[in-house]
Amino acid sequence: MSAETSAETSSETSTETSTETTAVTDPAALRARALDALETARRRTALLTGCVEEPELTAQHSPLMSPLVWDLAHIGNQEEQWLLRAVAGQEAMRPEIDPLYDAFEHPRAERPRLPLLPPDEARGYAAEVRGRALDVLEKASFAADGDARLTRSGFVFGMIAQHEQQHDETMLITHQLRKGAPVLTAPAPEPLAAPFDGPAEVLVPGGPFTMGTTAEPWALDNERPGHARHVPPFHIDTTPVTNAAYLRFIADGGYDDPRWWAPAGWAMVREHGLRAPLFWRCEAGQWLRRRFGVTEAVPPEEPVLHVSWYEADAYARWAGRRLPTEQEWEKAARHDPATGRSRRYPWGDADPTPEHANLGQRHLRPAPAGSYPRGQSPLGVRQLIGDVWEWTASDFLPYPGFVAYPYREYSEVFFGPDHKVLRGGSFAVDAVACRGTFRNWDYPVRRQIFAGFRTARDGEEV
Known part of the structure; x- marks a missing residue:
């Protein structure tokens, strides 16, 4: 393939x-x-x-x-x-x-x-x-x-x-x-016994790792072939950015300051009067959101959802950080420093279970940031699989040696700077369509998709 x-x-x-x-x-x-x-x-x-x-x-x-x-x-x-x-x-x-x-x-x-x-x-x-x-x-x-x-x-x-x-x-x-009364129901994710108090970020050591796959039998063409990539050291958020953190960006005038925005993103903000993620509104000083027909208070502990690439990029700049590249994201998710090998998933090679990740529409919302300790990577990065798709800094491009199979229209026609890569899947993704090598992509303006993000910064070896 x-x-x-x-x-x-x-x-x-x-x-x-x-x-x-x-x-x-x-x-x-x-x-x-x-x-x-x-x-x-x-x-x-x-x-x-x-x-x-x-x-x-x-x-x-x-x-x-x-x-x-x-x-x-x-x-x-x-x-x-x-x-x-x-x-x-x-x-x-x-x-x-x-x-x-x-x-x-x-x-x-x-x-x-x-x-x-x-x-x-x-x-x-x-x-x-x-x-x-x-x-x-x-x-x-x-x-x-x-x-x-x-x-x-x-x-x-x-x-x-x-x-x-x-x-x-x-x-x-x-x-x-869709507008109207809710028609879908699902139990809420398990709450955390206590707020996550782990480190805010993790250092991923520099060096080579195997990106993509040659052996995964159901991997799609854009995940292939497996190839070596050298990635300098970097720090990455331990969990996705939360609603509480994003609210601080809003409160600090993030949507009013062009310093944080790519030019096309700033134009989008001004044209559409954006003030917050899609489906959010503020009433009497309280932020609310609409979720599958239900209006509820924005839960501070959940990963932020329904933000465009431009919003994710602006937040990262405001925070003095950046979005991770696709290579950085996959190394954080798959690389095991102890063995040097690339795992299928952050936790290992076994297929996901409910203890590993929030997948398959089992819940109709992300789990609180810091959930699923059994699903963390060898370096302790959590929720890399499930909960929210994560925007990366990278354009959607082919890997070296890419061959379209079985038809060009699955991946090849989308390659180029118009689409940004998302990784990791969301609560709406089934495990069959989500793995450490799986690549998603969309226009940077898209907000209706179940997308959030985490941030990164350059690192130094200790």
């Missing part, structure tokens, strides 16, 4: 675990993993599209987002194209709808005017595709050394599960943007 030099392959293999190799070559384990990932995603899709009536499924709740019914049929269409047509060689079920659900042919703002499948028909289509896809899964070969590149190690099934979960996160964003 990438053009790898022998040196990169050797280096990456030395940092990946034998348990991963076992999973890649065990057809029964791969089949079970793929089935679980597909079924988990479909349950979530059903929840997100089944909790509102038909008018709200077909409505566009924001010009930034598609109608929910578009996402539903698009999920089925992508699954049909890759699992039924590309893998099984089946004829197209409904070729006439392909253009309607091509994300590059129709911008989101135009999609409500398309002759989309109505909700019941979209559900039936997606269900029929899934039934056939499970038959394909039952017969698939997963040989790690096989010629069928799409099915090797179950990649295409993982790709489709990740695609559906990514659209589930998109639909959850639409739910956050």
Whole structure:
């Protein structure tokens, strides 16, 4: 899935675990993993599209987002194209709808005017595709050394599960943007027994580490190939920046002082009259926020959410710091100084559990800063996975040796200075679409996404 030099392959293999190799070559384990990932995603899709009536499924709740019914049929269409047509060689079920659900042919703002499948028909289509896809899964070969590149190690099934979960996160964003009474519920994260009193920052030693992956079987093209990066020493926040810290930036006139803002960010602030993160408002001296239809006081201990890259960058400048680069973020999340190897996750190589991170829409909000001590990195950095996507300073660019696979439109067409990289996932991300190497990207103006940040500064070796 990438053009790898022998040196990169050797280096990456030395940092990946034998348990991963076992999973890649065990057809029964791969089949079970793929089935679980597909079924988990479909349950979530059903929840997100089944909790509102038909008018709200077909409505566009924001010009930034598609109608929910578009996402539903698009999920089925992508699954049909890759699992039924590309893998099984089946004829197209409904070729006439392909253009309607091509994300590059129709911008989101135009999609409500398309002759989309109505909700019941979209559900039936997606269900029929899934039934056939499970038959394909039952017969698939997963040989790690096989010629069928799409099915090797179950990649295409993982790709489709990740695609559906990514659209589930998109639909959850639409739910956050919709007006009206709440329709989604979830328990709150466990409160901290006591406020986090660990160090405010951690020194990450300088030196090389393996960035990206060659061996992770379901990694997407932009995560590949694994390659060596040298990163100078730096300090990084132990936890994401909290609402309380961000409120200090607001109170100090952060939105009124052009010194802290990139020129395009300052223009955005002035044009739209920005005063706080999206969904916040101040009433009678108290800051409130709207969260999935509920209005509540802004919780000071939670990581700040719904800020653009420009807001994150401005806060960092105000604080006398900066946003971490993508390389710094990944080294803080994966590098183990004791062994020199890159882990799959901050805590090690095991898949996430509820003790490690806030993922999978288990909660509808971030956990308090300092949560999940079992999920911390070897150097003690917390909440690098889950809770909030974290803006980095970096543009979205390919790694050395990048090869687009299986289609250019997943990553390659987005490379360049227009998009900034986000890392780590959020409470809205499923574990199948979140790992230490996973890369997200968006325009620096975006505020509706579940994004926060942490800051960094240059460091010196002690």
